[in-house]
Amino acid sequence: MATPSSGRKLKASGRSRNDVRSLKRKREVDDHEALQKRVDELDPKAEIKQFSDLPLSQPTSSGLEASRFKTLTEIQSKSLPLALKGKDILGAAKTGSGKTLSFLVPVLENLYRQKWTELDGLGALIISPTRELAIQIFEVLRKIGRYHTFSAGLIIGGRSLQEEQERLGRMNILVCTPGRMLQHLDQTAAFEVDNLQMLVLDEADRIMDMGFQSAVDAIVEHLPKQRQTMLFSATQTKKVSDLARLSLQDPEYVSVHESATSATPSTLQQFYVLTPLAEKLDTLFSFIRSNLKAKVIVFLSSGKQVRFVYESFRHLQPGIPLLHLHGRQKQAARLDITSKFSASKNSCIFATDVVARGLDFPAVDWVIQLDCPEDADTYIHRVGRTARYERAGKAVLFLDPSEEEGMLKRLEHKKVPIQRTKPREKKQQSIKSQLQNMCFQDPELKYLGQKAFASYTRSIFVQKDKEIFKINEYDLEGYAASMGLPGAPKIKFQKGDDAKKIKNQPRALLSSDEDSEGDESSKATKKPGVRTKYDRMFERRNQDVLSGHYSKMIANGDQDQGADAGGDADEDNDFLSVKRVVPVDEHSSGEDSDLETSGPAAKVIPGIGREPIVIDSKRKEKLLKSKKKLLKLKEKGTKLVFDDEGKPHQMYELEDEQAFRQRGTAESQRAKFLEEEAARVREADLDDKQLAKAKKRERREKKKAREAAEKAGDDEEAPELVDDSDHQDPMALLASLPLADDEEGRAPKRPKKWFEDDSDDEKAAKKKGRFIEAEDEPETLEDLEALAADLLE
Structure with a gap:
């Protein structure tokens, strides 16, 4: 038992705890007020070089110090004071200049000064164009915000939507991609953004272009207009329409490198190599073989090219670890590949522009652009994967001779210093035969x-800048040969401007003379030489392996008339054999035919349908392989029945008209039919009446037997059962059983309730009165009369 002195000590200690809590709250309030005062007194134009000189909270300062961030970069020193004061910012700086901290620090500080809690909902939204960049931003946020009490989430595609929905309502800071964020805004009912304080767009120029424009517009419609908005990118957008869509209020444009002589870091060495399209892969392989101890990123224009170059080089084994990354991969594989490349010291990764923006891979030595970028901004972002944070790096751009003039103009306009270089001929290797x-x-x-090949050709064709990308000046045949292909696959848009004219040309103009001229011209263009077994093999088509894919590839392109048509060895690619019905008769294939066609000969297959089927195209040949389509051409089947002799007959057959008339007129036969049916009905009625009388007689006998059994019930002998062996009625046995009148055979009485007595039983009996049990349900009028007589007695 506690003594009085111990109780006094507990009370004293309780009061001290309350005092400590109140002092702590007062200290926090004082700190918030002092921090707000320091922010109000901050001069945005003052030169600040250290994070410690900024008016930051203790949790943020501790997180920056633990993450070893001490000195401000140029973009940070100019944008952070404005952001801390709540200004809308358009930030533009070179790649690798520390733009991520320029918006993460204000996000943490703004929510901290407003004493944001979990109950306040979403306070800051950070949008990134790619998943990898969103993951990188989230990791930096976790590092510098480790001492804060905010809840932060990462919302990207490729993950479980249901798990994100369950946790979304508790988040204070979200890092997301546009597509997944819009999906949650539309589908997650508990997700509210009414209290949003800050909106950040990283790589804003990429987010604001046509790829994400509709998604960003839809997201902004859900957000409140009273908020702080910040846009950061290496190449910032300045369009008034873009800024108006985001509801920016007097934004401050912060561009630290606008007056610089170069748009890329000064520690970056940039070169370009004039390489014909047919020699690109040879030069790339030679380069990789010469830099086995380097860390290299190779950019290509499409995911299909990434896959082909990765698979082919992996078989060639250049002696360096190879990786590949593109947008069609699953999220787990993309994370695994990026982490492997970040941790490696020497490796080569083939990638699309998915990794071109914002990603920070440590110690990248070379950035190779095998395919020309679509514009100078894309070039700047690509080379920004190296020479980050004032480190050294090198970049090489492969240019086709037709691309040199236009691309150099674009780079010069963007202040990108680049110089030409040549590969060493001694180290140049050719992998064409190995790929073949x-x-x-x-x-x-x-x-x-x-x-x-098709995706690369298509990417060139759809480019907007036609001064750089001139598809007619590329050596596509040589490029296909350098990839090991037997020939360049035909693409639809390769026919040129005269496609419609060729397609709509009348058949009368497609004479055999033109075909023969095309054959001669194609033979003249062939180079003389010895044909090896590989040449003969490559001329064949894979009919057993991937034949469907290959036929789809060939079917995509329409064949031109002339040299190409005459030089092709296979007739199925002929231009004139497309979807044309060839009339089939005996004289069309003779010498007197006025029109000769170069398409395949038509085949006639009789016996399938009512009319013979003419096979004059590939579509008709495929039709014969489909049972479902073939059934439409066949006649409808008929049901047959077999007579006693085994001869088949139709299930429903019309009688012969002559035999019908021999039996008499239709009226007489109708009257005869009615008489026969009336007689049959009368006979059936008599049978029913006799059956009803027999049942009635049977019931009376059963009743008499039951009464006799009741009289003999006093004796303990069992009553005799009615012998009903003649009728074999299963219910007769049950009807012949006696009904016991004694108490043992009766059902037990219902027990009385607590509110019932004997008088209730008497009242119920009077009310119920006398009743008579009917043995069987009355069926005829006589039964009903007998039942009424019993009731009147």
């Missing part, structure tokens, strides 16, 4: 090469 051998042995690799 691999494509010959591995049809899947050949198919990948065909798709890669």
